[in-house]
Amino acid sequence: MIATIGLLVGIIAGLLLQPSVPLALQPYLPIAVVAALDAVFGGVRALVDGIFDDRVFVVSFIGNVLVAAVMVYLGDQLGVGAQLSTGVVVVLGIRIFSNMAAIRRRLFKA
Numbered sequence: 001m002i003a004t005i006g007l008l009v010g011i012i013a014g015l016l017l018q019p020s021v022p023l024a025l026q027p028y029l030p031i032a033v034v035a036a037l038d039a040v041f042g043g044v045r046a047l048v049d050g051i052f053d054d055r056v057f058v059v060s061f062i063g064n065v066l067v068a069a070v071m072v073y074l075g076d077q078l079g080v081g082a083q084l085s086t087g088v089v090v091v092l093g094i095r096i097f098s099n100m101a102a103i104r105r106r107l108f109k110a
Contacts, residue, residue: 027081028069031088035068036061038092041099048106068092 021029039061046052068088075084104110 027076027085028072031068031072031085032065034089034092034096035064038095038099039064041096041103045099045102045106048103064092 039057042060043052043057046057071088072081072085075081078084
């Protein structure tokens with residue numbers, strides 16, 4: 001319940017305050033969002049499997065976002081930022097879809 005309230009407060013605050021992302025950080029935001037979604041779907045899968053641990057979730061969430069952002073930053077520094085960004089999104093996308101498939105199989109026995 002606390003997470004749901006926090007989500008609603010965050011959405012309302014975002015809509016009211018309309019924060020802007022600094023220009024230097026804009027290339028990293030989509031990657032960070034996809035990495036965060038990967039952690040969320042991994043957490044949901046763990047919850048459905050009955051092995052959810054809030055500490056593991058928080059570490060995974062922060063770790064995924066930081067590692068993805070660092071990878072894209074290093075790719076920018078090496079001149080292959082677009083290709084590395086695409087690779088990160090593909091890998092995380094595959095993980096998200098595999099977690100969704102596992103959740104679906106567990107919930108619907110399909």
